[in-house]
Amino acid sequence: MSFRLPPALRLSPRYAPYALLAPFLLLFVVFGLFPLLFSLYLAFHSWEPTSGLGAMHWVGLDNFAFALQDEWFWKSLRNTGWLAIASGVPQHLVAIPLATFLHLAFKRWRNPMVGAYFLPYITSSVAIAILFSSLFSTDYGLINLAIATVREVPLLGHLVPQAAVDWLNDPDALKPAISMIVFWRYVGFNVVLYLAALQTIPPDLYEAATMDGASRLQQFFHITLPSLRPMIFFGVTLSVIGGLQLFEEPFILTGGKGGSDQAGMSAAVYLYRNAFDFNDFGAASAMSWLLFFIVAALTWLTNRAFRRKDD
Numbered sequence: 001m002s003f004r005l006p007p008a009l010r011l012s013p014r015y016a017p018y019a020l021l022a023p024f025l026l027l028f029v030v031f032g033l034f035p036l037l038f039s040l041y042l043a044f045h046s047w048e049p050t051s052g053l054g055a056m057h058w059v060g061l062d063n064f065a066f067a068l069q070d071e072w073f074w075k076s077l078r079n080t081g082w083l084a085i086a087s088g089v090p091q092h093l094v095a096i097p098l099a100t101f102l103h104l105a106f107k108r109w110r111n112p113m114v115g116a117y118f119l120p121y122i123t124s125s126v127a128i129a130i131l132f133s134s135l136f137s138t139d140y141g142l143i144n145l146a147i148a149t150v151r152e153v154p155l156l157g158h159l160v161p162q163a164a165v166d167w168l169n170d171p172d173a174l175k176p177a178i179s180m181i182v183f184w185r186y187v188g189f190n191v192v193l194y195l196a197a198l199q200t201i202p203p204d205l206y207e208a209a210t211m212d213g214a215s216r217l218q219q220f221f222h223i224t225l226p227s228l229r230p231m232i233f234f235g236v237t238l239s240v241i242g243g244l245q246l247f248e249e250p251f252i253l254t255g256g257k258g259g260s261d262q263a264g265m266s267a268a269v270y271l272y273r274n275a276f277d278f279n280d281f282g283a284a285s286a287m288s289w290l291l292f293f294i295v296a297a298l299t300w301l302t303n304r305a306f307r308r309k310d311d
Helices: 016-042 062-069 071-105 110-122 125-135 142-151 171-198 203-211 216-227 229-244 248-254 267-277 281-306
Strands: none
Touching: 016 281, 062 071, 062 281, 071 110, 071 171, 071 216, 071 229, 071 267, 071 281, 110 171, 125 142, 125 171, 125 248, 171 216, 171 229, 171 248, 203 216, 216 229, 229 281, 248 267, 267 281
16 A cells, blocks of 8 residues: 655645755755855954854954964965975875876775775874874884984984974974874875776776887876876865865864964964954954965966866
8 A cells, every 4th residue: 555645745846856955955055155154244344252243343354454464374374385285295296106006006905905095084083183192202202213213224324313303392393293194194085086097097008008018107107197187187176275274183283272383383273263262253254265265276276287288
């Protein structure tokens, strides 16, 4: 016996798509569109949230002027650029040949190997904080222990510091420490991207190149890299956007304060501090929109850089 709704509760096919889309649209409006528009509205106001919405005061472009004159904001942008380049460029330089190696050398065990590289990307931020706080410990960290071991090698001793590195408190060491964490977390993600793209390259191209006498290295530069161009553009774009929005790693490693001399304070961390430490939500919103325009501009430049000459 089949169950049928009463005619009064039946939905017309004309409105069925809208009903099915309604849950998504409702969540998008509440958790996506409204916060976006409210932050834009807030960027032109001075507001301390503890005083309620009635305490908002229109200040026009004062928040943007304050952000452009704020030395800490510019320092956070410089820190963000340094971290994005130091962690993003090595990701792709390592991920492309590593994905090629996994694609060629592993057949049966390829998926477990890829899963092992992808694991850091889905690792809990709390676990990362505990792990790397221990690794970067000045007195008992494994990284300083490895440096001390290398220091005893006659031919390599002059290449490493002669004393234990205070990774979490030395401004010159904090940025490389954060970059290492970002590299460790996201290189596996890029490996998965490039491995998926490699599997779409027709094997006939490599067979024809082999018959013509092309070496593996020549095949890599003349077949693999040109075929990976769209995925490289996609991966680099994600790295640019993610690098400029870097928050979790510097926040975790510095306790949300930016570290010594604010060396680990990214732009996203500074926005957070303006809003929740300094209670200046208007300035934080203005800075977030300035950061948005920077991200949009660099994404456009990345698109221009990867555009083919005949496009």
